[in-house]
Amino acid sequence: MKKNHSLYPNIFWVAILFSISFFFSCSTNNNNTDITAAEIQVSFTSEQYEEGLDGRLIVLISEQIEKEPRFQLRDDSKTCQAFGMDVTNWKAGEPMSFDMKAFGYPIRSFEELPSGEFYVQVLFHKYETFNRADGHTVKLPMDRGEGQQWNKAPGNLYSTPQKITITDGQFPAINIQLDQKIPPITAPEDTKYVKHIKIKSKLLSDFWGRDMYLGAHVLLPEGWETHPDVKYPLAIMHGHFPNDFGGFRMTPPDADLKPEYSERFDVEGYNVMVQQEAYDFYKTWTGPDFPRVIAIKIQHPTPYYDDSYAVNSEAQGPYGDAITYELIPYIEKQFRGIGEGWSRFVYGGSTGGWESLAVQVKYPKEYGMCFAACPDPIDFRAYCLVNIYEDKNAYYKEGAFRKTLVPGHRDYLGNVDASLRDMNYRELVLGTKGRSGQQWDIWEATYSPIDEEGYPKRIWDRLTGEIDAEVAAFWKENYDLAYILKRDWAKHGKDWENKIHLYCGDMDNYYLNNAVYLAEEILSETTAPYYNGVVDYGDRAEHCWNGDHENGNHISRLRYHRMFIKKYVEKVTKVAPKDADLKSWRY
Structure with missing residues (x-):
């Protein structure tokens, strides 16, 4: 067969081009190696x-x-x-x-x-x-x-x-x-009105295998020292309070305080307003017309977050029992609290809002009333914008031809500045295995069963957003507060009657109002007895709205004590026994 020699030049050039391509490919790979190296x-x-x-x-x-x-x-x-x-x-x-x-x-x-x-x-x-x-x-x-x-x-x-x-x-x-x-933090000092206590918790120490402590900042009422025979109701504020009893200041704002702009609230001189509000509260607290109660802010940081969410959990241990049966009785004994369930009321916003409702639900007879503002998701059908029972993926709303990122944060006009995936990815950088110390991780540390290593199981894969249905089922039975209220109303309804009060802005930055809507539906259908509480919404109000229809969120969020202490006193006759002393502590 005769060979076609005209093909040889083409083969030659193909070989040359292949060599050149291989050279540049190797060069590119070497550059990538340099980058990663x-x-x-x-x-x-x-x-x-x-x-x-x-x-x-x-x-x-x-x-x-x-x-x-x-x-x-x-x-x-x-x-x-x-x-x-x-x-x-x-x-x-x-x-x-x-x-x-x-x-x-x-x-x-x-x-x-x-x-x-x-x-x-x-x-x-x-x-x-x-x-x-x-x-x-x-x-x-x-x-x-x-x-x-x-x-x-x-x-x-x-x-x-x-x-x-x-x-x-x-x-x-x-x-x-x-x-x-970073240097140690200096412990705050006691004053006439503000005291600080810290106790070793046997329940928590046994669980964690080392000494673990609970504490509280205690605000004493005017006249506490001069009326030694009087016992007082206990106003328990839940939330993030690592240092001192903020919001209580015995002197006017610092004269040399330079006003600072608040990006969050778009307000000039917000730092001055904060000090003024704290001073105004001191004057109100010690004035003649304010109810005399003991107010406390509980200190219960865990290895996962700045507080425990005030309930028992597999990953964090028996914080609910430790707070309810160790810390609170200790405070009442030390500072002359009445020491009965009706005389303890809880309030707070965001994390503190969830905690306030949670302890009222989990310990129906140990607490006399709850005021939960802008609570973290209290119905997991609206875990922010995720229905953990029906959705397959937390990060995306998926269709046949596209998928859309789920929003995570908005302003009062609905403008979105972060997706739920963004928020979870930030936490993943800060810590694996639920150790970021941030919001989504503490929810898992509170609500989830533990994995083989002893860390909280993920409600969804942090990289892909795929939801774990088994973990969701565990959450539902143990920590979905709206579901538990509906499930157990026949058993505990009489103990929850007159005690549940919910407040949320209808433009909550984290979409927390959606869960409140669902919880309201459940509460509105209660019978024998009817829940007889309050659910209220703030028009275009953002996160931390607490029922104040007169002041902006930047101010109302600083007035939890003066608002909810008065509300409790106005309603206390509905929960107190007929023979309860409702007069001696009101002087």
Whole structure:
């Protein structure tokens, strides 16, 4: 057969082109290798810690340095960039190479970072080891008085921000020394009116395998010292209160206080308003017409959050019982509380709103009334904008040809600035296994059963948003407050009568009003007895609206005590026994 020699030149050029393509392919791969191989070396000294450290190492990257990058991580478009990785037994003097493939928020990988000049800061969030009574050993960040704030936690290490240049996805190789250590927080001092108590909880210490404590800031009524035979009702405010009895100030606003603008409320000089409101409350509290009660703010931080959500849970232990049967009786004994269920009333907003309703539901005879403002989801058919029982995915509303991100945060006009996925991804950077110390993680730490390692089971996959139906079923039976009210009304309805009061803005930033609507439907259908409480909504009111139709949210959110203490006193005859003393403490 005769060969066609005219094909040989074509074969020759094909070979040449293949070689060139292979060369550029290898060059490109080498460049990618260089990018991912660029190292961030991080170290600390033995003067800071001698023992090996466990925790979370977080790299933060920002455009500006008006405030440190560690204070710029947020859910909306104004956030800085962050990457996180877990660290085990990290020793002083041994540089740690940061994982350049670590998960990031809002940009997922180092290679996708934009070009330009930026500031980089690294923070180490320290974990401790807990040998729990259930046989699990877990590593978690214990609260150290700061309220589970990773960027402010005493003992955490961080670096001085330094300037870097990123070019075409290439992150520079840098060495970072964690040269700063966050100092301890100074405990507040007692005054005539404000006292601080702290007790060791046997229930919690047994569960966690180490000494665990509960505390409270206690506000005593005017005349408490001069009327030693009088016993008082207990006003229990739930919520985030890591430091002191905020909102009570015995002096006018500081004369040299420089007014500051509040971005959240779009108000000039809000810091001055806060001090003025605190001083006004002091004058109201000590004035002749205000009811005389003992007011407390409970301190119950956990290794997962700045408070426990005031209920028993598998991952956190028996906080509900510890607060109800250890802490509150101790306070009543120390400060002359009446000590009966009808004389204890609870109130709070957001987390505190959920807690207030939760303890009233879980302990129907131990508490006499609840005022729950803007509560975290009280009906899991509206877990913000997710129905955990019917939806398959939390992050997307899916159709045959497209899927839409589920909103996570809005303003009072409905403008969305963060998706639910954004909010969960930010937490995932801050901590795996539910250890971010943030909102979605504490809900899981409270409501979920534990996994094989002893950490809370995920209600949904944090990367994909796929919902776990078995975990959802567990949540429903144990922590869906609206469902429990409906399920158990025949059993506890008489103990819940006259006690449930709900308040929420109809433009709550986190869509919490949707769950209140569903709970209202359940309450409105109650019979034998009818619930006989209140459900109220604020028109276009945002998160933390609490029933005040006269003042803006920036003011009303500072008046929980004066609002709800008066409401309780007005309604107390509906829950108190006929022979109860309702006069001696009102002087």
